[in-house]
Amino acid sequence: MADAINQYHSLLTVLPRLGMPLGFGEKSVEQLCAEHHVSLPLFTLISRIYIQTNYFPSIDELRQCPMQDLLQYLYQSHKDYLENKFPHIEQHLSKLLEPMDKKYSTLIANFYATFKEKLVKHFQYEEEVIFPYMRQFMSENVNADSDSRHSNAFREQHDDIEDTLNDLTNLLLKYIPSNSSSSERVDMLMDMYSLSSDIERHAMMEDRILLPYIQYLESQCHD
Amino acid sequence: MIKIAIAEPSQMLRLGLGNMLRELPEVEIVFSTDNLNSLNARISALHPDILILNPQLYEYARRATIRAEFDQLPNLRFVGLISSYCDSQHLKQFSGLIELNDDLQRVKSTINQVIGAIQNDSDEPDTDPLSDREKEVLICLSKGLKNNEIADTLNISVHTVITHRKNIVRKTGIKSVAALTVYAILNNLIEEKDII
Secondary structure, eight states, X not given: OHHHHHHOGGXXXXXXXXXXXXXXXXXXXXXXXXXXXXXXXXXXXXXXXXXXXXXXXXXXXXXXXXXXXXXXXXXXXXXXXXXXXXXXXXXXXXXXHTTSOHHHHHHHHHHHHXXXXXXXXXXXXXXIIIHHHHHHHHSSOOOTTOOOTHHHHHHHHHHHHHHHHHHHHHIIIXXXXXXXXXXXXXXXXXXXXXXXXXXXXXXXXXXXXXXXXXXXXXXXXXX | OEEEEEEOSXXXXXXXXXXXXXXXXXXXXXXXXXXXXXXXXXXXXXXXXXXXXXXXXXXXXXXXXXXXXXXXXXTOEEEEEESSOOOHHHHTTOSEEEETTOOHHHHHHHXXXXXXXXXXXXXXOTTSOOOHHHHHHHHHHHTTOOXXXXXXXXXXXXXXXXXXXXXXXXXXXXXXXHHHHHHHHHTTSSOGGGOO
């Protein structure tokens, strides 16, 4: 496990969300998964999404994974963003905006607030609509004419969120006057980049795992 | 779909690079070859967008004029696959270079750059500041005008407005109108009170 993390440090964010603590010594991935009751195929699936940007899992690979656990993982990620990642960025942001002209700083603060609001709404939509919809599907009691519209709205929202995050990063990188504290700004941007890439992975998981899986389930129940 | 052809004498490199490229979405390898025989004909038949070519395939004296060999294929892009030392003069003929130590990410970005160059062929470079016209379009956008309203205001066609918008997005790296508005205010193009 340590080898995997040393080589692909972005996996570091994955462990706590699966309930796997650090300090695991020399244990292997298999051992740790068994110890913490994490499905090995699921761990592999998530890790591959993080490591290989062009990885599209096949339905067979998906069928080996307990999707309930994936939903739980996604839910934990949402929580992680809201409870850890965002407060961190907000701290940097408020320090960064402090020395700026009020009329500019309010503007950026508002833009950030709008972005966050959009993201929170999206998380809520997933947690309240998509996830229960999937759970309902997975518990054998499926209503064949269940409404499948949900899967479509999904991807668009993701693109939109990634674009906004990207816009925000570019504003902060390129267009904020340089008088504000530079180390603060570098820290903030580092955080933003790591958040962007994590959210991108998060969206990939939903687009490449959840969505095909929903569609697979839908097709199964029509047969 | 981006069509790629590979011309590389080493089987190991040819197959290895082919496998890496297959990892990329929207890439299709139309053929790969280890020699120059009928390279031109195959390219004309299968019209790849990009030819990944090892300059070592040519004897030294011909290397300076590799591009000239493909004169009749003006749209073909050249990417050099560099496995040993090459004169930098010769390398200038290529739009991008792939080297032995490049990882997938790197190869991908090289390919993307070359593709981007195809798509933006006639456009100005990204580093230019916004033109006056683009600034005017940006100001209209920030005020909440729609494409057709901007076209009317500036007396240009909707099509032109769209082109300007594309250029604004490309140059600033910012897509959403909300963020562009922030950009416009930060750059003193508009006052906050102008926004509805």
